[in-house]
Amino acid sequence: MNALALVAGAIFAAIAVAIAVNVGLRAVDGPQIRGLVDLIEAGMVAATFLGAPWVLSKNAHVTVDIFTTQLSPDRRRQLGRIVCLVGMTVSAVLFWSALQAVLVSFGRGSMVRGILVYPEWWPLMAPTVSGALLALEFARRAIEGTDTADRQASGL
DSSP, X not given: OHHHHHHHHHHHHHHHHHHHHHHHHHXXXXXXXXXXXXXXXXXXXXXXXXXXXXXXXTTOSOOOOTTGGGSOHXXXXXXXXXXXXXXXXXXXXXXXXXXXXXXXXXXXXXXXXXXXEEETHHHHHXXXXXXXXXXXXXXXXXXXXXXXXXXXXXXX
């Protein structure tokens, strides 16, 4: 998860640099970077999926805890387990669906054809990997009974 979080961060950094370079080129009437919008779209989706398991593992995700902070620690832990089981189920469905899409796309040799041309299964790998890791992380949290009120400072 740490490696995927670093990849996600690197993707976001590359997007920021590419946009700045493209704006600079535009300002001096230079040539635009072909396919940049396609790359940014794919990069943002990939980085979001690849970073999600790390964010969950650090308990640094956004939560609405107005209701849960009023509960006793035992009730909060019970509710946390239920939420983690729901999250695990949704993540497992995401993994399975994305995996099926990857296998079909790979088997057919489907290509995305725009300014850039690439295999359709490439961008489907991020939700596949993310779904598996999220399901495992939610399962770990359900077993441990992680109290979501005990939030770590993100420091991001």
